Amino acid sequence: MNIISLESGKSTWLFPVEEILPLGGADGQNISAAIASKYEFRHPPANPTREDIDKNGLKFAAGQMVHDGHLVNIIEFTVFNDGIVAVSTATENAEAFLNDIYRFLVSEFGFRTITSNVKKVMVSTVVVEFERTLAGLVRGHKAEKDIVAKHLNAVENTDFPLELARVDFVLNMDPEFRPPNVPRLLIEKRANTQFSQHRYFSTAPVHTTSHLMILERFERGLAGNK
Numbered sequence: 001m002n003i004i005s006l007e008s009g010k011s012t013w014l015f016p017v018e019e020i021l022p023l024g025g026a027d028g029q030n031i032s033a034a035i036a037s038k039y040e041f042r043h044p045p046a047n048p049t050r051e052d053i054d055k056n057g058l059k060f061a062a063g064q065m066v067h068d069g070h071l072v073n074i075i076e077f078t079v080f081n082d083g084i085v086a087v088s089t090a091t092e093n094a095e096a097f098l099n100d101i102y103r104f105l106v107s108e109f110g111f112r113t114i115t116s117n118v119k120k121v122m123v124s125t126v127v128v129e130f131e132r133t134l135a136g137l138v139r140g141h142k143a144e145k146d147i148v149a150k151h152l153n154a155v156e157n158t159d160f161p162l163e164l165a166r167v168d169f170v171l172n173m174d175p176e177f178r179p180p181n182v183p184r185l186l187i188e189k190r191a192n193t194q195f196s197q198h199r200y201f202s203t204a205p206v207h208t209t210s211h212l213m214i215l216e217r218f219e220r221g222l223a224g225n226k
């Protein structure tokens with residue numbers, strides 16, 4: 001498997017942000033300026049109103065930090081009333097940033113300890129190239145493929161081979177336990193590429209390293225179906 005790009009890695013901490021604010025109050029402009037300076041955000045918040053913050057959050061963009069001896073980009077950092085969100089190229093970098101900025105706010109501005117149970121949500125998005133097409137998943141079902149190809153080609157009177165463009169794995173959850181966003185792993189053909197490139201976009205609610213490991217095992221499964 002060839003990794004074409006790490007599109008994004010998002011880490012979200014869900015908790016009531018009001019519980020960590022200093023009891024004596026906080027100078028929002030001073031804190032925003034310090035965050036922008038420390039992480040070199042090129043696009044800090046531009047004097048948003050309270051209504052803007054309540055609706056869209058307090059957003060910083062295009063920053064950076066050193067993690068494990070490497071400079072990493074922080075694509076976006078947003079503070080909402082019910083949590084904080086960071087986006088980098090990998091979820092591990094985004095998670096490291098949230099840990100770092102929380103320690104910074106505690107040490108420099110007297111922010112308090114989070115007392116709620118923090119729900120952490122990850123979303124990893126990558127683009128990879130496999131050695132073979134997804135069609136390997138349906139090998140051995142030639143009759144069924146031929147029927148589908150025949151009917152699809154009949155639409156425009158063509159004679160093209162059938163390809164599998166998308167695989168969507170989702171948990172079969174009981175309705176009473178189903179969250180708003182059901183955990184799923186999606187693999188689909190990259191837009192504007194040829195099937196012969198075997199290039200796919202994939203997203204999953206896991207750390208980027210785990211995501212890539214899953215895709216590598218998936219590719220080995222494709223090889224087994226050749």
